Amino acid sequence: MDILTISGSDKLADALRGDLITPADQLYDEARKVWNGDIDRRPPLIARCADAADVATAVTFAAERGLPIAVRGGGHSVAGQALCDDGVVLDLSMMRAVRVEPHRRLAQVQGGALWRDVDRATQAHRLGVTGGIVSETGVGGLTLGGGIGHLMRRCGLTADNLVEADLVTADGRCITVDASADPELLWGLRGGGGNFGAVVRFGFRLHDVGPTVLAGMIIYPLADALSVLPQYRDLIADAPDALGTILNLRLCPPVAAIPERLHGTPIVAINMCWSGDIEEGHAYVRPLRNFGRPMLDTVAPMQYVDLQQMVDGTSRPGKHYYWRSVDFERLTDQVIGTIVEHASRITSPLSAVPVYHLGGAVGRVPDEDSAFGSRHAGHNINMFGAWEPDRDDRDRHVAWVRDFSEAMAPHSVGQYVNFLSDEGSDGVRAAYGHRWRRLVALKRRVDPLNLFRYNYNIDPGREDEGDA
Template sequence: MISIAAEVGQRSKEPAVSEIDGFRGRLISAIHADYDIARAVWNGAIDRRPYLIAQCIGAADVVAAVRFARDHGLEIAIRGGGHNVAGTAVCNDGIVIDLSAMRGVRVDPDHRRAWVQGGALWGDVDHETQAHGLATTGGIVSHTGVAGLTLGGGVGWLMRKHGLTVDNLISVDVVTADGELLRVSEDEHPDLFWALRGGGGNFGVATAFEFRLHSVGPTVLAGPILWDATEAGEVLRFYRDFIRDAPDELGTVVRFGAAPPLPAIPEDMHWHPVLMVGSCYAGPIEDGEQALRPLRAFRTPILDLVGPMPYAGFQSALDSTVVHGWNYYWKSTHLPELRDDLIDVIAGHAFSCSSPRSYAAMFHLKGAVSRAAEDETAFGNRQASHALTIDAVWRPGENFGDRDIAWTRAFFAALGPFREGVYVNFLGGDEDPGRVREAYGDSIYDRLMNVKTRYDPDNAFHHNQNIRPRINDCAGASDRAVTLDGATPALERGCAVWRDRM
């Protein structure tokens, strides 16, 4: 039994409560010296002040925290890695159920399985699985949280060969809105298991995941190829034709922006505008050399860093370009195959940002992503060719924010004729709620509403890209603009307050 600081009870709109039964972790409130550290998330533009942060050390703590929040009517935010750009991991005037101390990873190499706690980062997973030459699809930045990426679908270097992260999910331990701990899989609570594979944090607090692993590395052929930004249009046209017939083993991400000051990039090229194609070949290195040869030979790149390297090292190569505490603002969309007019729009807008840290990134999908049945999981828009995210990035104290937020919005608007849905994990904090439906499509979204109504009819888990239960789906609710509060003024401008539970 853990006591809560009296100050928390005094500030709460609910009756003062002095303890959480069955909680063994740490409770942090504004009276604690490390409160500001504990409430900070990856996106430094998010500034929210919860009444209480419940740092859990096990699933039983999560059960206790959910029941406490339910009994006292507290707003709930769920923190795994805290990496969501909208800052969904922290709320104002409520409780943060913080799993960041739950980072355990266990690997069974014989059966190619991994069990991962809900607060783990992908770097934790790669570190343990790569000791056995195994991996599963897990993003492109190692400090991304496993839980958030998985529950939203999970893109990454390996997805064209091995599917999305959710395509490799075997089971989930989840605490539901009534405080019940369930093991869900295709055989146990299959409706909830389906919803958790793409439906985000709408259905409960995931405390552990079981993943299917694949033979990858530990050495892979990977790295970026760079061309001058002035050649972006021609490179994209070649890339379109090249990637159409590329083997599934080849994962690529195109990055538009200034060359970051990475150790492998010569200093005289730092901050030079470039189109960079990052690649990772999930197969024999000699096959990867052959597959990439045409791309590496096109128009004589200004820098080619492709070579054999540790997979885990490549997974962390971009970590320093998306640092914790910097400010981020995103717009995103799925795109079809790159027609010439779409290429012209991308090349015409991608390099117009002001901050040298802002960029756009385009993930090539297809392969195993598109071969899965559309209703096999709750991940929508599987037939899209690309996922594009437009990212304004500026450090605290820099004055690029307003200009690059405007750039992001203008670029996104110009893509209007080409947009084909959106990856839910790339949605920002000021999106119209209609975009959540857009992320799934009508059929999947309606099915998700049914599952939400069964497992969370009061919408206790709504501090997310929310799927409302049918019981609360009031007339016009789906058209109301919903945003996450507590962002900096530049992100809040014109936004409604999030706390409408419907």
């Protein structure tokens, strides 16, 4: 869509405290970049909003012209949902303030904040909430899709800790949502994605966290994975909530925490965080360090904020990404065999296979409290394909991800919506399962024209909503 076909854009520019960026601006190409370099979209209008009033102004402008809306927080969605080719982008990157109310154990977080902003502010009070494992992840996208991270087994998902929010709805109103003011909409925001408006403020319940946790990585050769993973499975079967672990099968990345001699080596890493008593943690995790002969063991007391940035170097903006995911119940011998077989065929030194241990507090939240669809899975696996932007072998990397996903499909009990890629509307519907009908009803109430459609979209016009 050409900017010249959108009437009144000059008046929109005058009405914003922030900036309106168009293809004619020098800043345009930088403003339309997102984390996934594989996404190349050219939005006609990017409204870089300074505050909630700017967001409401831009939404009203789009609604009056029937233009779809994309919301950009951190821009970290692999599917590129922060951009559109035919509508208005609400860029919230100027809205990153975090205010902590320690006596109420609440964090008030603006919609464009990144997780490093939240961690820095909350840790000043020895408080925290489950956040992304990459510090540049946007708060908005992670929260609205669920939010898995190091603390989830003790503190619940990010979405489970969302107690209030301010959002601008499709009719341009700025409303506050909490357990007493539209609890149904709060339910939808807890996992239903960005379908219901642009959230300009998140209110999070906080927990005692850090500032020191017992954390790090234990790295074994990938050749030992068929021995290491069954032992890992047995140890975590009755793990305390304080222990969060993420397996990662990949070629060892060239990051500062790992000796150069290991770079490029096929590995299985156990990334762990013990957020309880440190001495108790040392005793509990000792077996993790003795499943064989580790190539590297960095587990030690560290600052929680340092843990939250530990793998930032493995997920850099501008690389090209494609992924799929599967929720499954247990690391059975068959599942382990499938994971190791496909991880051994990895096609890029940038690709990875993180396997998240769920359960704990995640599994104890009642279904009716949130729209999150992966509540009772034991694990989630993310087949994460990544490659350099100047390479022309995209098809090979994508094929590896899809083949891996198909091999895991017989073990699937669901999908984590934030890890969807190009599965389309059927994939979104499957991820939400029996929650789909309720989500469609909510979408029809707050965004019947589907202006907020650049997300894991719940289409209010789908005729089969009652079949879910």
